[in-house]
Amino acid sequence: MGGGGRSHVVLFMVLATTIIGGESRESGYFLDAEEEEYMATSCRDYAVSVERFGAVGDGVTSNTKAFKDAIEHLRQVNSSGGVLLYVPAGRFVTGSFNVTSHFTLYLHRHAVLLGSQNMEEWPLIEPLPSYGRGRDAAGPRYSSLINGHNLTDVIITGNNGTIDGQGENWWKLFRSGKLDHTRGYLIEIQYTDQILISDITLVNSPAWNIHPVYSTNIVVSGVTITAPVDSPNTDGINPDSCSQVLIQDSYVVSGDDCIAIKSGWDEYGIAVGIPSKEIAIKRFTCITPDSAAIALGSEMSGGIKDVRAEDVTVVSCKSGIRIKTAVGRGNYVKDIFVRGMTLKKTMKWVFWMGGDYGDHPDDQYDPKAIPMVDNINYSDIVAENAVMAGKLDGIENAPFTGICISNATIDVVPSKLLIWNCTNVSGIASGVTPKPCPALSTVGEAPPCSFPENRLAIEDVQFRQCMIKL
């Protein structure tokens, strides 16, 4: 257990630095730090502040080296209970860095990590195998701000500290077509078991915010994500070829889908073949005027199945729940359950699904790779001020099947002649106002749509009370 003896030394050094440096900071932060308590899936028994590695929280100095040095140090510490990197109050500019296993990044409530404005501090990396290329541009892509590969037990948490991607410049370059490579994300963790991202705020990501990929046992809890509603591709939480995922008590305002469940793109996603499955979303709030609260796809070529969403609140969106796919994607979106969604203010379509998304990585996709959409169950939905209740378009000769909508009350803006537009879909509806399209009509009263009675293992994840021992 590495902590014990050393922790006093570290605390002494941090205090000494503060006093000698004569910084105008409330010394209370450090006393708080020593005593800081938090909840997480694993506690750590060795902790060190990034300031010990020369980090300066002045909002200007680049701290990329300090973060790398600190994590390299932590990688070598023999601590059976894992290690913690503490970010104290201050504004710490950094470029991309990699995290390690049995590791916690902890942000003090007044800590802000600021994404470096120097693009060279976001080194280029290979595209993901299930995408075959970068999402914005062919070829390699910029690293994310925080990256993980092939790890076990990674935690990013804090007392609601902030990670600010300072994405404005990336958005400008992207919009003006001046970016040669795909933008980085705020957090991308690949091939990892046990990820917790909790009690932090993420703002202004260059593109997607949280991107776990090829990973398992993932919890996102108590996270606030904000970006301007017109910022490009600032998706909130994108589980991608991941299983056993719990997203709860979180809030996203963004320029793209608040949650987008994905599993790779066309022939690349089919070849990798890792589905996204066993995903639970609970107590989630979303604002995204041009996108969906929960999207499935459009990259779904490894398959998406067993997604359960409950207690979702949406304040302005283009669509509450959207399934988007295309010929060439292959595989399936199936066993999708939503129970309890309230949509306020304005939306274009409460329910939206379509098989004509297009958007291919290249022209090598297989036109015979037709995605299957089946067993989609939505219940207990209340929406106000919708332009249309639903736009449901399957694929010709490959209709979307098993769609069930029950107990849905949708207030459609007056004077709309077309309230539902359903083509190449089939299913049932009960207790739905206004009267659904004929493709969902039933003879007599259909039973309510079902919701799984079992719980996913990840829903029973245990949080512990932890104490920072600096």
Ligand SMILES: *[C@@H]1O[C@H](CO)[C@@H](O)[C@H](O)[C@H]1NC(C)=O
């Ligand atoms: C960690 O423990 C191993 C095995 O006990 C030992 O060989 C190694 O030197 C230790 N490393 C450090 C940095 O203490």
Ligand SMILES: *[C@@H]1O[C@H](CO)[C@@H](O)[C@H](O)[C@H]1NC(C)=O
């Ligand atoms: C992170 O690790 C990967 C894989 O080892 C490496 O390619 C990449 O350069 C590292 N990124 C940074 C910012 O150090």
Ligand SMILES: *[C@@H]1O[C@H](CO)[C@@H](O)[C@H](O)[C@H]1NC(C)=O
């Ligand atoms: C992670 O593991 C995969 C699969 O075992 C391997 O192909 C890849 O090189 C590893 N990546 C890193 C960065 O270690």
Ligand SMILES: *[C@@H]1O[C@H](CO)[C@@H](O)[C@H](O)[C@H]1NC(C)=O
């Ligand atoms: C965290 O900070 C954000 C941004 O200031 C705020 O909106 C949110 O309510 C805070 N969350 C908690 C749990 O304090």
Ligand SMILES: *[C@@H]1O[C@H](CO)[C@@H](O)[C@H](O)[C@H]1NC(C)=O
């Ligand atoms: C219908 O949905 C509303 C809103 O979610 C809910 O309050 C009500 O209990 C549901 N009714 C039934 C019969 O489940």
Ligand SMILES: *[C@@H]1O[C@H](CO)[C@@H](O)[C@H](O)[C@H]1NC(C)=O
């Ligand atoms: C979901 O709804 C479909 C369409 O009504 C139905 O066939 C299916 O049995 C329901 N799913 C489950 C798991 O009950």
Ligand SMILES: *[C@@H]1O[C@H](CO)[C@@H](O)[C@H](O)[C@H]1NC(C)=O
């Ligand atoms: C209904 O949807 C189909 C398929 O997307 C489209 O071709 C058609 O124009 C729509 N009908 C109306 C009246 O908008």
Ligand SMILES: CC(=O)N[C@H]1CO[C@H](CO)[C@@H](O)[C@@H]1O
């Ligand atoms: C089989 C079937 O219903 N095909 C329909 C699919 O949707 C298009 C409109 O988008 C119709 O023209 C087809 O008749």
